[in-house]
Amino acid sequence: MNEPAHRPFGPDDGPGRIAAADDGAPALEARGLGHRFRKHWALRDCDFRLPAGRICALVGPNGAGKTTLLSLAADLLEPTRGRLRVFGDAPSTPASRGRVAFMGQRKPLYPGFTVAEMLRAGRELNPDWDHATAERLVRQGDISFTAKVGTLSGGQRTRVALALAFGKRPRLLLLDEPMSDLDPLVRHEITAALMSEVAEHGTTVLMSTHMVSEMDQVCDYLLMITGGRVRLAGEVDTILAAHTLLSSRHRETDGPPDLASHIVVSTKTVGEHFSALIRPQGPVTGRWARHEPGLEELLIAYLRAPDSTPLLTASARVEASEEAA
Amino acid sequence: MQFRIDRRSGVTAHMQIVRQTKQAMRMGVLSVGSRLPTAREVVAATAINPNTVHKAYRELEQEGLVESRRGAGTFVVRSLSRPEAAAGSALGEELREWLRGAHAAGLDQDDVSALFTALTEERYGGPTPAPRPERGAPAPVRGVAAPRETNDTQRTSTEDAG
Structure with missing residues (x-):
């Protein structure tokens, strides 16, 4: 059985599990991270952690800073302020570069190369190249090794790009909108291929996406950025459990006064029906119907209310004490 | 054994x-000694997060139903099938009659189900919980003399989120 080397569940793991191969360093750690393009801050004052072994969705509106963050982690950009660490090292160090694979939105492949030549290039450029994994990913997609990359369909190109990324044996895989141009069937196939490689290698994944509903069963960690700042970071389950969706029949648009003691993310009034997404700060009083929100509901509420108080779970926070170091 | 994930x-x-x-x-599809599919096999078919599979297997392990053996896989170590509960058993024959x-x-079928549910509750106590829509709220397991199901591990760090 191919047990992955990552164990995000903590010390209470059952017997027979392979211990984490890490020194415990998070896959990503940002401290006061900022990046400016001319006068525009694409990212600013970002403090968060992504623990190793997670599959993390990076969400936010267009222009929120998602690609900037991925590019900083992939060492394609340098921070203007603060710092970013990949498994404890700066992205520009050789150790880091060897541990990170990045698949950009345009999936840069050479159209004139055949698939086999593309894989050979990957082997030449990467000392730790895992040819078996790369070939397996291509073969599972029924892609001919002699086909020119320029003639492949969108799904096939994505698969070849994924093969090149996994051939690097990355510990952290960065994916920028990997599925955006694919039809649902191909998305399912690519996701299944991605998940089985993650299961085998224990890879940490950070992927930006707009397909929130499809990420529900895929991602166990969440990083939401709006306006260049971190709004939500942490385990999907923990974040969802920290919220309550209240609804009742009301006419007041401000919401009844008994919500004042809670963090109100968003409210909505449809006819006489009033609903609110809150982070309870104690017992919720009043006659409400209560639900735990779904991931999509939660993200849409936060996207509608970009100024709401950020929420970082314990594992996503960086200690303030180390900040000065 | 193949899992079907209904999203x-x-x-x-x-x-x-x-x-x-x-x-x-x-149902006897899995018996003592059967190997559960590997996380990789499950996610290759279902496109879900492998951590989800590990979490489910760990829960089954905590209930004493399966055992994870390093490098070999996860195996069923207890039987839940009972010959008395099979369709062809004496009890099954009585129910058929x-x-x-x-x-x-x-x-009609709904009448029978309603009556059966009511009398089951009378005998075994408590309403049979329907699958609840919340994330990760485990329904109590009936008819299993396993260690009590622990509260869902998903929620253990809720207090950290405030």
């Missing part, structure tokens, strides 16, 4: 795996 059911994927495994054990009577008396 619209409102039941979390990990609960679906737990339930389907137990169901397979009750009773159903014949119910049918003859003009009861």
Whole structure:
């Protein structure tokens, strides 16, 4: 059985599990991270952690800073302020570069190369190249090794790009909108291929996406950025459990006064029906119907209310004490 | 053994795996010594997060139903199938006879289900919980003399989120 080397569940793991191969360093750690393009801050004052072994969705509106963050982690950009660490090292160090694979939105492949030549290039450029994994990913997609990359369909190109990324044996895989141009069937196939490689290698994944509903069963960690700042970071389950969706029949648009003691993310009034997404700060009083929100509901509420108080779970926070170091 | 993950059911994927495994054990599809599919096999077919599979298997392990053996896989170590509960058993035959009577008396399937549910509750106590739509709220397991199901591990660090 191919047990992955990552164990995000903590010390209470059952017997027979392979211990984490890490020194415990998070896959990503940002401290006061900022990046400016001319006068525009694409990212600013970002403090968060992504623990190793997670599959993390990076969400936010267009222009929120998602690609900037991925590019900083992939060492394609340098921070203007603060710092970013990949498994404890700066992205520009050789150790880091060897541990990170990045698949950009345009999936840069050479159209004139055949698939086999593309894989050979990957082997030449990467000392730790895992040819078996790369070939397996291509073969599972029924892609001919002699086909020119320029003639492949969108799904096939994505698969070849994924093969090149996994051939690097990355510990952290960065994916920028990997599925955006694919039809649902191909998305399912690519996701299944991605998940089985993650299961085998224990890879940490950070992927930006707009397909929130499809990420529900895929991602166990969440990083939401709006306006260049971190709004939500942490385990999907923990974040969802920290919220309550209240609804009742009301006419007041401000919401009844008994919500004042809670963090109100968003409210909505449809006819006489009033609903609110809150982070309870104690017992919720009043006659409400209560639900735990779904991931999509939660993200849409936060996207509608970009100024709401950020929420970082314990594992996503960086200690303030180390900040000065 | 193949898991089917229904993304619209409102039941979390990990609960679906737990339930389907137990169901397979009750039906004898999985028996003592059977190997569960590897996380890789499950995610290759279902495109879900492998951590979800590990979490489900760990829950089954905590209930004493399966055992993870390093490098070999996860194996069923207890039986949930009971010969007395099979369709062809003496009890099954009695129920079949009773159903014949119910049918003859003009009861339709919903009538029979309602009556059966009511009398089951009378005998075993408590309403049978329907699958709840919340994430990761495990339904109590009935008819299993396993260690009590622990509270869902998903929620253990909720207090950290405030």
